Amino acid sequence: MNLLELKNKNLQEVNALLGIKDRDILVERFCALGLPSKKSEEYRYFDVKKLLEPEYKTLNYVPKTPKTSDKVEIVDGVVIALPKGMRVYNDACQMIDMDHFDPLYYLGHLLSPQTIKIELDGDVEVEIEHRFTKSDALINYRIVLYNQANRHATVYENFISDDIENTLVLYGYDMHLAQDSTLRVVKMQSMQDAGYGMVASHKVNVAKNANAILKSFDLGGDQALQLLKVELAERAHVDAGHLLYLNEDSKRGTVSQIVHVGEHSTSKQEAKNILDGKSRGIFDALIRVEHSAKYTKAEQNSKAILLHEDAYMAAKPQLEIYIDELEASHGATTGQLDRKQLFYLQSRGISYTEARKMLVIAFANTLIEQVKDTRQQERIKASFEEAFYKGNM
Amino acid sequence: MSSVMKIENLQAKIGDKQILKGLNLELEPGKVHAIMGPNGAGKSTLSKALVGHYDVELTGGDIIYKGKNINEMEPEERALEGIFLSFQHPVEIPGVNNAYFLRTALNAKRKHEGKEELNAAEFLRLMRDHLEMLGMKSDMISRSLNEGFSGGEKKRNEILQMLILEPEVIILDEIDSGLDIDALRAVSEGINKMKDGKRSFLVITHYSRILDYIEPDYIHVLKDGRIIKTAGPELVAQLEEHGYDAIEEE
Incomplete structure (x- = not known):
């Protein structure tokens, strides 16, 4: 499959190319947004063409009977193992956002009509391991994560890959946090020569009084972008943190929209970016406060340290506000390591190289x-x- | 007695401003040298020049330490060779654990001296006594380096580093600034503990208060980038009474 063939196509053409029917509303949304290119605002700092232009093998997704494990294991988009008693099954997603900003969110849903549905109905900690084993493949799957009312769950997400190359992973979550629930998602992805590129397109609905804590740690090289839309109901809260460490010529980052819909909703978004080599970090983040979201509190901040003169940070924090009754702040800084701090460490006999490492790690x-x-x-x-x-060896 | 450090005709500037204009000074082993002088005389520039601070550009003269010219030596090499500066304003470094930092510094020095590095348990044992003597709470070593420390806590932390690293030339830049009586006493006790007849101290101060606690052997008056007078501790009283303007260059 060549995804570039979807460029500038109409509903019938997309239906024919993807071999689908009865999903016209989604196809229309995809066509309206268009296949992402350098000209798309959300993808302008990311080399999406490089990921879309190869001819990929498509995979047959055949559900398996999962074995018992201490974690949810997803291999090439298929669940192969589960903790005992956990409710995970394949089902159509009933709550697709019809106003998402990312065309690949819709393409993901079109390519994956059956999603992996995970219901978190207890105060649990779950580890989800994503594993990729196929070269030259398009691996697409979507996960619906449903956190029941009054429950407080934590998900740790990890990614591993076999010795693969030239694969594209399109995946993403539709998360639903029911009233008064808390969901922590900690994503850890190290992608040095991982052999795959990734576009992860998420939607997070946070109901009244619910609390979403989303922390992602993206390390290393390669190309990956996460696109995140969060909607906050009354007194809902999101705390989204993102650590990025990039080297070589990688391009990675976050494009996000946090939408305050309910009164007294609060958001905190913090990005820390450490860029080495010729890498490019992306933080393109919008906080939108709707007319209905009086007394919102929103805070957004991106800090970047450039460790090499060729590294580049594209930081674009934005506020879109339609009311007066709120507290909001945003900012972005890009700089180098603090010279005073470096000197202080050196003055105690710590080498420049070691001092630099200590400050970056700090x-x-x-x-x-x-x-x-x-x-x-x-x-x-x-x-x-x-x-x-x-x-830094 | 031969000097441990000899500063000859030192000239230095910060930015475009010439601050040190031919400064001469010899530090004797085991002696406490106090540098006193008015604001802007060049006291802090001198301390920065001795530890290789990036702000300071040497434009002439020599710093000879243990018989070797160290003008071009990197700051960490100077530290490993035994030169220590207690900063007037120690920086805060969020995320760097105080104990981890100190152990890294100590092990760098031990490695430089060909000694075995200390593990975490050995290091904590070493530190325990010093903490008690300085009146430092044990949680201060598990916090980030200087982050959220009061002025007094920062200065005690500087002295803790000095005690752990056991340097040979100790430069104390305004160590008494911002300290209350109790902190001043604790800090002075730490400094006096290091007086072993071999180490040299360079105490840079505006005021004589600290010299009541750390008895100096020599008083040097620094004015307009040069040492204009050197005398015994009796000079302090004269300075207190008549001020720096009354001092004539020797």
Whole structure:
């Protein structure tokens, strides 16, 4: 399959190319937004063409009977293992957002009519492991994550790949946090020579009094973009943090829209970016406060450290506000390591190279230490240090 | 007695401004040298020049340490060779654990000296006594380096580093600024503990208060980028009474 063939096509043509019918509303949305290109606002800093132009093998998604495991294991988009008693099944997504900004959100749904539905109906901790094993393949799947009312769940998400190359992964979540629930999602992805590129397009609905804590840790090289839309109902809260460490000529980052719909809803978005080599970091984030969202509190911040003169940070924090009764702030800084701090460490006999590493790790740690589980926190720290040390040998 | 550090005709500028204009000074082993002088005389520039601070550009003269010219030496090499500056305003470094930082610094020095590195348990044992003596709470070492520390806590932390690293030339830049009496006493006790007849101290201060606690052997008056007078501790009283303007260049 060549995804570029979908460029500038109408409803009938897309239906024919994808071999689908009865999903015209989604196809229309996809056609209206158009296949992403360098000219698309959301993709202008990301080399999407490079990911879309290869001829990919498409995969047959045949559901398997999952074996028992201590985690949810998804291999090439198919669930192969589950913790005992966990409710996971294949089902059509009933709550597709018809106003998402990302065309690949719709393409993902069109290519994956059957989603992996995970119901979190207890105060649980779940690990989801995504594994990719196929080269030259288009791996597409979507997950519906449903957190029941009054429940407080945590999901740790990891990615591994076999010795593959030239694969594109299109995946994403439709998350639904029911009233008074809390969902923490900690995503950890290290992609140094992983052999795949990724576009992850998510939608998160946060109901009244619910609390979404979304932390992602993206380390290493390659091309990946996460596109995130969050809708907040009355007194709902989202805390979205993103650590990015890039090296070589990778291009990665986050494009997001946080939409305050309900009164007294609150959002906090913090991005920390460490860019080395010729890499490009992306933080294109919009907070929109609707007329209905009086007394909103919104906070958005991106900090970037450039470790190489060829590294580049595309930071675009934006506020779109339709009311007066709110508190909102946003900002972005891009700079180098603090010279005073470097000197202080050196003045105690610590080499320049070691001092630089200590400061970079410290910058990252302020976000990593927000992960409550000590074991997970240590694992992320170790992965970060491994990725950073590898890039700085 | 031969000097441990000899500063000859030192000239230095910060930006376009010439601050040190031919400064001469010799530090004797085991002695406490106090540098006093008015604002803008060049006291802090001197301390920065000795530790290789990036702000300071040497435009002439030599710094000879243990017989070797260190003008071009990197800051970390100077530290490993035994030169220590207690900063007037220690920086805060969020995310760098104080104990981890100190152990890294100590192990860098031990490695440089060909000694075995200390593991975490050995290091904590070493630190425990120092913390108690300085009146520092044990949680201060598990916090980020200087982050959220009061002025007094930052200065105690500087002295803790000095005690752990055991340098040979100790430069104390305005160590008494911002300290209450109790903190001043604790900090002075830490400094006096290091006086072993071999280490040299360079105490940079505006006021004589700290010199009541750390008895100096020499007082040097620094004015307009040069040492204009050197005398014994009796000079302090004269400075207190008549001020710096009354001092004539020798």
